[in-house]
Amino acid sequence: MYGVTFLSSFLLFATLQLLCDAFPSWDLSIQRPLNPHEATTSIKGTRQALKDAGIIPDVLDDFEPSVSILLSYPSKHKSVTLGNKIKPKAVASQPIFDIFASDTTPTRTVKDNATYTLVLTDPDATSRADPVKAQMCHWVATNITKQHDADISGGFEHLLSLAFDKSSGGSGIHELMPYVPPSPPPKTGYHRYVFVILAPATDADPPKDLKRPKDRPHWGYGKVGAGVREWAEENDLVAVGANFFYSQNKKQ
Template structure:
C-alpha cells in the first residue's frame, strides 16, 4: 500500500513540477503527510479554493516506524509567486511550525510552535494555478530553539526554505501539495 502511494506521489510531484522546482529528484517520501482543511483533504495535487484554505489546516504525519519521540518542522510554501511563469517572489513563505512532537498533531496548530503564522493562499487574480507545497521535516537535533522569522508579509517572499532547512539541520521526510487559483 505504501509503495503504491509513494509511486503515485512521485508521479504527481514530477508531473506538477514540484520535482525539481521545490524538491530534489532524489527525494522519496518516508511517510504519509495528511492535510485537512475542514472536510477537504489535500490529495497530492488536487485543486482547493482560496476560501477553503483560508484557515490553518489540521496536519498529521504517519511514518509507519516505531515511535522515536522525534520533533518535526512543517513548512508551507508557494513557489509560484506572483505566477508560475514569473516566480520572482517565490517561494512565498505561508507557514512555518517547529518543535512538533511526534504523535501530537494538535501541536501543529499550537501558537507556541508558530515560527511564521499561517496565511492562506491568495494568488493574484489571473495568475493561474499556484502550487502550495507542504514540507515535513525531522529535526535532527530534537527539540531546538529557532531564530525568529519576520511576520511581515513583505519578508515572506523569496524564502530560501532549503537553505533554512540545511542551517537548522532538518531532514525532509514527506511532501504534499495542492493547487489554488483566483480567476
C-alpha cells in the same frame, strides 16, 4: 406523510450545512483525512507526484519520503491530495493534519524525541510562468512531536494528529511564521501550494533552535527561487514528507 417527513429532514440538513459553511465553528463533523489506506497510497505516490508537478526540483531536492502527511481544511470539507485543486476561500484557516510512518521508516524520523516542522510555501509568486517573487512563505510551525499512544494499523504507525488551535497554543506547536492563507493574485493561473514535513538531519539532543525566516518573500533570502531548501539547510533539517494542492484566483 413519509415523503413530507423526508423532505423536511432533507431541508433541515441542507440548512444546517449552509450554516456550517457560513460559520465554520458550527461544523457538523470535523473531516479528518486519515486512515492507513490513504497513508499507504500517499507515501507511495508522493515522490512521483512531486516530480510530475515540478516541485522536485523547484522546491526540494530529490528525496524518498518516509512519512505521509495528510491534511484537511474542515470548514469547507477539503482535503489535500497530492495535487488536487482547492479554491482560496476554502483554505482561509490552518488545516488539521495527520502524519503516518511505515514500518520501514528510518528510525531517526519516528523515535520518541523526534521533532517535526511543517512548512507551507508557494513557489509560483507572482505566477508559475513568471516566478519573480518565489518562494512565498505561508506557514512555519514547529515543535511537532510524536504522540506516545500512536496507533499501528496495516504496517503504518499513526504518529501525529493535530487540529491546530491557537487558543491552546496549537497543542504545544510553535508558529515561527503565523499561517497566512494562500491568496493567488488575479490572472496568474494556478499556484502550487506545497506542505513539507522536515525532521532534524542529525540526532542532536536537544534539537537545534530554529531560526525564524527573515521575511515571507523569498523566505528572507532576497533571491528568486530561494525558499524551503535553503532554510532547511541553514537549520539542519531534511525533508521527510510532502503534500500539495493547486489554487487560483477566480479572475483569470
